[in-house]
Amino acid sequence: MPPEAEEMRPMVPFPHIKDVSAYEPTTFEYNPGDTHPQPIKKRDWIRVFRMSLPEFTKRAKMDASVEDSERKSEIFQERFEKYLDDLNENEDDKLMNVIHMCRFRDECLRKLGFYDCFQTVKREENVKALEALPRVLERLDNENAGILELVKGVFAGNIFDLGAAASQALFSNNNDKEDDIAKSFFETRDTKTDVFVVNDFDSLKNRWNDMTRVHEKCCIFVDNAGADAILGVLPLAREMLKRGTKVVLCANDVPSINDITIKELEELVFPTLLQMNDKDNVFKKAIESKQFTCIGSGSDLPVIDLREISEPCANECLDCDLVVLIGMGRGIETNLRAEFSIDRINLGMVKHKEVAQLLGGPLYSCVCKFDSAKV
Numbered sequence: 001m002p003p004e005a006e007e008m009r010p011m012v013p014f015p016h017i018k019d020v021s022a023y024e025p026t027t028f029e030y031n032p033g034d035t036h037p038q039p040i041k042k043r044d045w046i047r048v049f050r051m052s053l054p055e056f057t058k059r060a061k062m063d064a065s066v067e068d069s070e071r072k073s074e075i076f077q078e079r080f081e082k083y084l085d086d087l088n089e090n091e092d093d094k095l096m097n098v099i100h101m102c103r104f105r106d107e108c109l110r111k112l113g114f115y116d117c118f119q120t121v122k123r124e125e126n127v128k129a130l131e132a133l134p135r136v137l138e139r140l141d142n143e144n145a146g147i148l149e150l151v152k153g154v155f156a157g158n159i160f161d162l163g164a165a166a167s168q169a170l171f172s173n174n175n176d177k178e179d180d181i182a183k184s185f186f187e188t189r190d191t192k193t194d195v196f197v198v199n200d201f202d203s204l205k206n207r208w209n210d211m212t213r214v215h216e217k218c219c220i221f222v223d224n225a226g227a228d229a230i231l232g233v234l235p236l237a238r239e240m241l242k243r244g245t246k247v248v249l250c251a252n253d254v255p256s257i258n259d260i261t262i263k264e265l266e267e268l269v270f271p272t273l274l275q276m277n278d279k280d281n282v283f284k285k286a287i288e289s290k291q292f293t294c295i296g297s298g299s300d301l302p303v304i305d306l307r308e309i310s311e312p313c314a315n316e317c318l319d320c321d322l323v324v325l326i327g328m329g330r331g332i333e334t335n336l337r338a339e340f341s342i343d344r345i346n347l348g349m350v351k352h353k354e355v356a357q358l359l360g361g362p363l364y365s366c367v368c369k370f371d372s373a374k375v
């Protein structure tokens with residue numbers, strides 16, 4: 001197991017939470033009780049986690065770095081099923097929340113030696129997406145993409161996610177039919193990102209288009225490897241860089257599902273961007289001048305509790321005036337209602353029907369949350 005998994009680093013709050021004592025890293029009730037108006041109950045959340053199990057078991061079984069992976073993947077499956085059964089029986093409310101459930105699943109895998117069982121698929125997806133990126137950027141430049149196209153690009157990228165049962169199916173279909181990931185990305189953007197279930201787009205657009213107060217520095221908490229971080233987030237970051245904004249990508253230190261890690265950004269993504277001939281060499285110049293950087297968030301989960309990020313990440317975020325939270329885990333399930341003292345954007349595609357129902361929209365609707373600084 002890589003040493004960083006064992007290390008206990010000091011964790012500190014993200015410096016721009018409006019009121020840390022009022023902050024809760026959860027958007028929904030996980031055990032609302034039968035009389036509570038929320039229609040999604042404890043048993044439904046447990047089912048969501050149960051449905052994710054086959055993909056995790058499959059990836060664990062395929063993990064060539066673990067000896068006896070087949071048997072160990074079965075042990076994982078049994079332990080996690082038992083955990084879910086126990087949760088069902090147990091009345092302790094504290095155990096019933098998204099952070100706790102994600103943590104149990106990841107720790108259960110790690111204890112069996114599965115430190116990063118999505119590593120191979122992440123690598124393949126990162127390489128494919130990086131190959132497609134110049135074509136995606138060229139087309140975005142040609143179409144003079146504005147904030148709407150960029151935000152929709154983030155949604156299109158975010159649809160590719162092996163952590164959610166519904167999009168696993170979509171992902172395999174797409175892969176079978178379409179090798180050209182750039183083409184597939186634009187098709188997804190132009191056909192599957194029209195329904196907004198949380199829609200602050202107009203105020204976001206007004207703020208974005210106000211060139212008299214361009215943001216000075218933005219921290220982006222990224223989500224998945226592959227199309228998500230590379231084809232969705234990087235074009236948005238590049239547009240910010242072109243406007244003079246400093247951009248920091250904050251990524252997991254410890255692998256969790258198919259989320260991109262700081263190591264993957266440092267060892268593969270940034271070196272590739274340095275070599276890339278995008279128009280005006282935006283990435284190369286920004287990386288060389290340190291206008292564009294990345295940092296480990298300290299997280300080991302597919303969601304994020306912003307009371308506990310790494311100290312270097314918190315320090316890097318101190319002078320940010322914009323935070324962007326990408327994806328269902330970080331942007332919807334854990335921080336949709338969080339309040340910040342700087343401008344904030346949450347962008348994510350809804351990939352669980354239970355979450356869609358709670359937000360009042362269909363599966364694969366888009367969340368575009370924007371708030372101006374609250375001081």
Ligand code: MG
Pocket residue numbers: 161163223224257258259302327329
């Ligand atoms: Mg993810």
